[in-house]
Amino acid sequence: MPLDPLVHAPIRLAVLSVLVVNEEAEFTFLRRLTGATDGNLATHLRRLEDAGYVEAEKRFVGRRPQTLYRMTARGRQAFERYLDELEALLPPRRGPSGG
Amino acid sequence: MSSSEARVEDVQNELATIRRAIAESRRATARWGDAYVMWGLLIGVALAVQWWGWAHGVAAIWIVWVVAAVAGLFISLLLRRRRVRGGEVVSLASRSIRTVWSLCSLAIWTFAFVGIPAGVISQELIMPLIAMEIAIAAITTGATVRSRVFAAAGWLWFAGSVLSLFLPLGIQFPVFLFLIVAGEIVPGLWLWRFTRGMTDAA
Numbered sequence: 001m002p003l004d005p006l007v008h009a010p011i012r013l014a015v016l017s018v019l020v021v022n023e024e025a026e027f028t029f030l031r032r033l034t035g036a037t038d039g040n041l042a043t044h045l046r047r048l049e050d051a052g053y054v055e056a057e058k059r060f061v062g063r064r065p066q067t068l069y070r071m072t073a074r075g076r077q078a079f080e081r082y083l084d085e086l087e088a089l090l091p092p093r094r095g096p097s098g099g
Numbered sequence: 100m101s102s103s104e105a106r107v108e109d110v111q112n113e114l115a116t117i118r119r120a121i122a123e124s125r126r127a128t129a130r131w132g133d134a135y136v137m138w139g140l141l142i143g144v145a146l147a148v149q150w151w152g153w154a155h156g157v158a159a160i161w162i163v164w165v166v167a168a169v170a171g172l173f174i175s176l177l178l179r180r181r182r183v184r185g186g187e188v189v190s191l192a193s194r195s196i197r198t199v200w201s202l203c204s205l206a207i208w209t210f211a212f213v214g215i216p217a218g219v220i221s222q223e224l225i226m227p228l229i230a231m232e233i234a235i236a237a238i239t240t241g242a243t244v245r246s247r248v249f250a251a252a253g254w255l256w257f258a259g260s261v262l263s264l265f266l267p268l269g270i271q272f273p274v275f276l277f278l279i280v281a282g283e284i285v286p287g288l289w290l291w292r293f294t295r296g297m298t299d300a301a
Contacts, residue, residue, distance in 0.1 A: 010116055017120035022128065022190040029186025033123050061183075083117075089110045091103075 006051050007082040011036050011044045016079050019054060019071035027067040045069065053078055127185075128193035129244065130294045134178050135287030141171050143279040150272040161215075168208055192243045203236040226271045230260035230278060237282065248289050252282040 007013055011034045018025050018033060031041050048054040053075030057068045071079070145167035152160025207229050214220030220228065234256035241250030259278040263271050 008113075013113060013116050014120040017117040018124040018188065021121050022124050022188050023194065025124065025188045026183075026186040028184075029124075029127060029188050032185055033120060086110050086113055089106055091107065 003085050004078055004082050006047065006053065007078055009044065010034075011041065012048055015044065015048065015069070016053065016071065016075065019069060020076060020079050024057075024068045024070045027069070030069065048075070051075075051078075124188045124190075126294045127188045128190045129290060130182050131196075132287045132290030132292075132294060133182075134175055135290060136284055137174055137178065138171055139279050139283035139287055141167050141174075143276060143284070146272065146275055146279065150276075153268070153272070164211055168212075195243055196240050199236045199239045203232045206232050223268050223271070224264075226268075226275050227260045227263040230256050230263060230275065233278075233282070234260055237286070248286050252286045255282045 007016060014034050015025075015030055018030065027041070027045075030045070031038065034041060036044070045054065045056070049056060051074075052072055054069050055072055057070070059066050059068070145163045148163045149160050151157075152163070210220055210225060210228050210232075215222070215225060234253050237249050237253030237256055239253075240246065241248070241253055256278055259274055259282070263274055266274060
């Protein structure tokens with residue numbers, strides 16, 4: 001089974017990995033984490049939003065605009081499915097008896 | 100390299116990306132060691148000043164706590180502003196910890212600025228009460244982030260609180276100063292060191 005191409009790209013995978021264990025993350029943090037440019041990261045996030053994997057919330061903290069991202073239930077399912085697919089690609093683990 | 104070996108290597112790279120992203124976000128949600136150390140130093144200094152004032156019979160020495168509370172709030176806001184400059188990540192654990200410490204601070208300042216002036220809390224009872232509040236917050240933090248350092252600090256505060264109930268005010272001061280260093284500044288420095296490893300441009 002082919003890996004979900006929406007999750008498979010390194011930047012999108014890093015973003016989803018953060019969002020799966022956290023409630024929300026700011027765009028600035030995701031940019032720092034991935035090392036991507038604003039435009040590049042925005043494109044990846046838009047693809048995840050379009051797929052319904054993440055949702056964005058724009059707000060102001062004082063005068064500073066802030067965009068927060070959260071994972072949706074659909075995104076969580078897709079990420080878990082992706083992990084299962086990755087696991088299936090690895091050779092089976094040998095038991096203590098070696099068999 | 101065979102195609103299956105290459106595929107395993109690819110999978111391992113994917114897993115490494117996932118692990119790294121999770122680790123970085125965990126460090127980012129735990130970046131409050133500086134606030135812990137700051138409050139420890141501030142309370143330690145205020146306590147030392149009050150100890151001196153109490154020993155020399157200075158009646159208005161309690162004003163040091165008002166100064167400490169205002170200065171602490173101001174510095175906390177500055178530290179938070181600096182912390183979120185690199186982007187904020189919020190987890191259930193970080194939100195719980197922030198809430199428990201905020202409520203702990205609110206309870207402490209209520210005891211100190213309402214309970215004592217109203218005459219319902221004695222001078223001898225305030226330090227055991229504060230120590231118990233901090234114990235609850237630190238033990239909760241330790242359990243939430245599975246940190247033995249914070250759990251140990253919390254139980255140290257708990258023991259200090261119980262012990263202080265039986266100590267005269269003059270002895271409570273050095274006990275509380277010891278608790279501030281061992282149960283607040285040391286865990287704060289540990290956390291600071293842990294989160295310092297986060298790269299600025301991962």
